[in-house]
Amino acid sequence: MVRTALQAGRPVVALESTVLTHGLPRPRNAEVGRRLEDVVRAAGAVPATIGVLRGRVCIGLSPEEIELLCASTVAVKASLRDLPLLAVRGAEGGTTVAATVWAAARAGIRVMATGGIGGVHRGAPEDVSADLPVLASTDALVVCAGPKAVLDLGRTREWLETHAVPVVGYGTGDMPAFWCRSSGFPTDDRADTPGRVAEIVRAQRALGRPCAVLLTVPVPEEHAVPRGDVERALAVAVRQAEAEGVRGAAVTPFLLERLAAATGGATLEANVALLENNAEVAARAAVALAQAPR
Numbered sequence: 001m002v003r004t005a006l007q008a009g010r011p012v013v014a015l016e017s018t019v020l021t022h023g024l025p026r027p028r029n030a031e032v033g034r035r036l037e038d039v040v041r042a043a044g045a046v047p048a049t050i051g052v053l054r055g056r057v058c059i060g061l062s063p064e065e066i067e068l069l070c071a072s073t074v075a076v077k078a079s080l081r082d083l084p085l086l087a088v089r090g091a092e093g094g095t096t097v098a099a100t101v102w103a104a105a106r107a108g109i110r111v112m113a114t115g116g117i118g119g120v121h122r123g124a125p126e127d128v129s130a131d132l133p134v135l136a137s138t139d140a141l142v143v144c145a146g147p148k149a150v151l152d153l154g155r156t157r158e159w160l161e162t163h164a165v166p167v168v169g170y171g172t173g174d175m176p177a178f179w180c181r182s183s184g185f186p187t188d189d190r191a192d193t194p195g196r197v198a199e200i201v202r203a204q205r206a207l208g209r210p211c212a213v214l215l216t217v218p219v220p221e222e223h224a225v226p227r228g229d230v231e232r233a234l235a236v237a238v239r240q241a242e243a244e245g246v247r248g249a250a251v252t253p254f255l256l257e258r259l260a261a262a263t264g265g266a267t268l269e270a271n272v273a274l275l276e277n278n279a280e281v282a283a284r285a286a287v288a289l290a291q292a293p294r
Helices: 003-008 019-025 029-043 063-071 080-089 097-107 131-135 152-161 194-206 227-244 248-262 265-290
Strands: 014-015 047-051 055-058 074-076 092-096 111-113 122-130 141-144 167-170 188-193 213-216
Touching: 003 014, 003 074, 003 167, 014 029, 014 097, 014 122, 014 213, 014 265, 019 029, 019 074, 019 092, 019 248, 019 265, 029 047, 029 063, 055 097, 074 080, 080 092, 080 097, 092 097, 092 227, 097 131, 097 141, 111 213, 122 131, 122 194, 131 167, 131 188, 141 265, 167 194, 188 194, 194 213, 194 265, 213 265, 227 248
Parallel strands: 014 047, 014 111, 074 092, 111 141, 141 213, 167 188, 167 213
Antiparallel strands: 047 055, 047 092
16 A cells, blocks of 8 residues: 555655554554544545564554554564664564654655654753654654653754754744643744645755754644643653663653653643644645645
8 A cells, every 4th residue: 555655656654653552551552543544544645654563664554563563562662773673583663753764764755743753851961862863864754743841852952953954833933842832942934834844845855955854733722731730740750760760762651651640641632632633734744745836
């Protein structure tokens, strides 16, 4: 299906799978995985969920493969560095933004939707997600709700600026922060329609720069979580992570789980809402990109 769509020049949207393996509880993860694909189809594009099965990077998982990955208790949070290791072990993995964007680009898919990107971790400026350098070196439109709110948003925004990754707000000039509609940091520009997004991406590609355009979309207002509530709950969760010795790739899933509990599930519902919203925006942008420019 995905190969046929690409050969026919139809719009395709890549979807990451770490949110299914590590970001959402079972069985909600499989429900969301199916729903995201449905949202992309309804908006006129072809979904391509990407994941690692038996060590192989699979682009365009079948419904059965999505179920298998969502049910796995041993799937790895697979960033770009993990792909050769999983290949040798023949293991399963949910692909992060970095791995998904890279794999999608290799297959000729230039639009990708996710929840929030990784970035610079709080209290550890040397801990930089692989998402960021991949964004700075890959031609793609990446649609997200901004960086995850558990990160150092200021340092993450500075990293993107330093490495010349254009940050565009969809209907906003304020970069959103995952569950929160505002981070307090400005975007480089704003786009109010899919057509405008397509214009920006085409202009970027015309310059020949191998760099992503990061389209940041605020979480739907009715599902947004107040920034103050997030910060209070996050402060407690960070202390818990430090006390329990949580490190590296395990930090973000740990914090997401603790914040969902602390907010009575509000962050979980916001996460699902923004994932669906981003998938729709990405699909509409992919459709606009597939059309001949006016």
